[in-house]
Amino acid sequence: MKDILSTAGLETLCHFITPRTLLAFDLDGTLAPISPDPNEIKVADELQQELQIIMQHLPVAVITGRNRRDAMRFLEISPHYLIGNHGAEGLPLWKEAETRFSKLSQDWKMQLLQSLETSDAGILLEDKGTSLSVHYRHTASREQAYHRLMHMINKLTPEPRVVEGKCVINLVPYDAPHKGDALLELMHLAGMDSAVFMGDDETDEDVFALKQGNILTVRVGKSATSQADWFIQEQNDVLKTVTAIRLHLQRAQALANQQELHRGGPQESPTEP
Numbered sequence: 001m002k003d004i005l006s007t008a009g010l011e012t013l014c015h016f017i018t019p020r021t022l023l024a025f026d027l028d029g030t031l032a033p034i035s036p037d038p039n040e041i042k043v044a045d046e047l048q049q050e051l052q053i054i055m056q057h058l059p060v061a062v063i064t065g066r067n068r069r070d071a072m073r074f075l076e077i078s079p080h081y082l083i084g085n086h087g088a089e090g091l092p093l094w095k096e097a098e099t100r101f102s103k104l105s106q107d108w109k110m111q112l113l114q115s116l117e118t119s120d121a122g123i124l125l126e127d128k129g130t131s132l133s134v135h136y137r138h139t140a141s142r143e144q145a146y147h148r149l150m151h152m153i154n155k156l157t158p159e160p161r162v163v164e165g166k167c168v169i170n171l172v173p174y175d176a177p178h179k180g181d182a183l184l185e186l187m188h189l190a191g192m193d194s195a196v197f198m199g200d201d202e203t204d205e206d207v208f209a210l211k212q213g214n215i216l217t218v219r220v221g222k223s224a225t226s227q228a229d230w231f232i233q234e235q236n237d238v239l240k241t242v243t244a245i246r247l248h249l250q251r252a253q254a255l256a257n258q259q260e261l262h263r264g265g266p267q268e269s270p271t272e273p
Ligand SMILES: O=P(O)(O)OC[C@H]1O[C@H](O[C@H]2O[C@H](CO)[C@@H](O)[C@H](O)[C@H]2O)[C@H](O)[C@@H](O)[C@@H]1O
Pocket: 026, 027, 028, 029, 030, 033, 034, 035, 036, 037, 038, 039, 041, 063, 064, 065, 066, 067, 126, 128, 133, 135, 137, 165, 166, 167, 168, 170, 201, 203
C-alpha cells in the first residue's frame, strides 16, 4: 500500500485520470468522518463544493452501505450515480431483485428481534430495505455484544452474507451485487473505461479486491490486510485528494482549450479593399 498524497502518488493519480474515468466514493468514513450517531454525519461543505466542480468534468458516484434515501440526507450535491445497501439498491440491472432482497432482510430482522433480550441494550437494528445493519457501538461491552450477535446471526435462515464494519455487522442477501459489482456496472453504464474508488471499510474491500489495472483504489487509513493499492492517512485527507483531482481536471481543461485555440490557427484578417 502506497501513499496517494506522496509526490509519486499524486503523479500516478493525475496520470491515471482520463476523460473516461468514473470517480466513486464511499460515504461513512470516507466522504464523512465516522460519528457515534449515524444520524449525525456531515460531509464538509468544502468537499461538496470540490465534488460539484469535478462533476462538470467527470461522472461521480457514491456507493454506500446506507440506503439511498438516507444517504441523500447528507449530500447537497446530486452525484451522477447513488448506489445504496452495499450495492444491493439502485443498480438498474437488479431493480426486480430488490423486492426479494427486502423480504430476506425483513425475515432476518424478525428472527433477530425474537432473539434479542432486554439485556441487549445498545444493540440497534438498522432496517435499510434491501439489507440490515446491526449496530453495537453503544453497548456496555462491544466485544461481548459482537460475540452474542454473531451467535444469533449464525442461526439465521436463509443464511445472510455477513460483512463486518465499524461497530456494525451488515447482513446482505448472498446473491445481491456488492460494491465491486456496483462499480463495474456503473463504469459500463457511464461508458467509462477506468475508475478511481475511495473507501475505508470492510464493505469497500469488495471493490479493493477487484485488483484490475483500470481501477485505482484508495483506502482511508493504512492497513496491512486491505487489498487497496493506495492509502491516505485519515478522513481529512479525502479533501486533499479530491482537491488534487479538481486541480488536475481544471489544468487539463485549460490545456485542451489552449490546444483548441492553436488548432483553429490565427484568424485571417479581412483583406483591405
Ligand atoms: O458504506 P458506507 O457508506 O461506509 O456505510 C457503512 C455503514 O455506515 C453507517 O454506519 C457507520 O457509520 C456511522 C456514522 O459514522 C457509525 O455511527 C457506525 O458505527 C458505523 O458502523 C451506517 O449506519 C450503516 O448503515 C452503513 O452500512
